[in-house]
Amino acid sequence: MNEQYPVLKEAEPFYYEGGPTGILVIHGFTGSTQSMQPLGEAYREAGFTVCGPRLKGHGTHYEEMEKTTYQDWITSVEEGFQWLKERCERIFVTGLSMGGTLTLYLAEKYPEIKGIIPINAAIDLPAMKEFEGAKEPRFLDAIGSDIKAVGVKELAYEKTPVCSIQEILILAEQVRAHLSDITCSALVFVSKEDHVVPPENSEEIFANIASLDKEKIKLDNSYHVATLDNDQSLIIERTLNFIRTHI
Structure with a gap:
């Protein structure tokens, strides 16, 4: 399946070659790499090797996203992980929202990951569950740009495909069922007020991962897209402190 729409400006994947420590930076559902670019640039300036993959079907058009599955999104991040593995001695993974879900997925599958930093990660989305198995409507209104800061906008789709909601629900359920497989160091960020992913998600993640070395940080002044x-x-x-401490 080839993507037919051009990649939007600021939604391109980013790759920065640096030192022997790699950081995989994963954007969220219906979003783009634009939401993670500030983190990626900060990590590059700190001397790390950084990969910010564009999840398949994202950063183009929501009709493109409609054709993709959660396995496609997993493939996108595994390709980024492989790119880092070829260059780095150790790898950390961070992600926002569904990017956080994919961060957890990778930690469940690849125990060699040195540490993870999920940010408002999604493992339980009750508001979306009413659309399980639904054929109509085809699209819902946008969920992007849940940002407290005035004048800041996320580059995200103006519509959300219902079949894509069904895909993220499958992914979230699978990841939630295997949280106890995660043993690497973890730094969990959670916004006190989030209108997309209930903060209880991060509380459950923190409680159920098996990591002995884990810390949770509450964000008092940000909504869902905390990276912007x-x-x-x-x-x-x-995150820089966390990574430097665990190298």
């Missing part, structure tokens, strides 16, 4: 919100500098500072 008021706590962006805090996230960057704390």
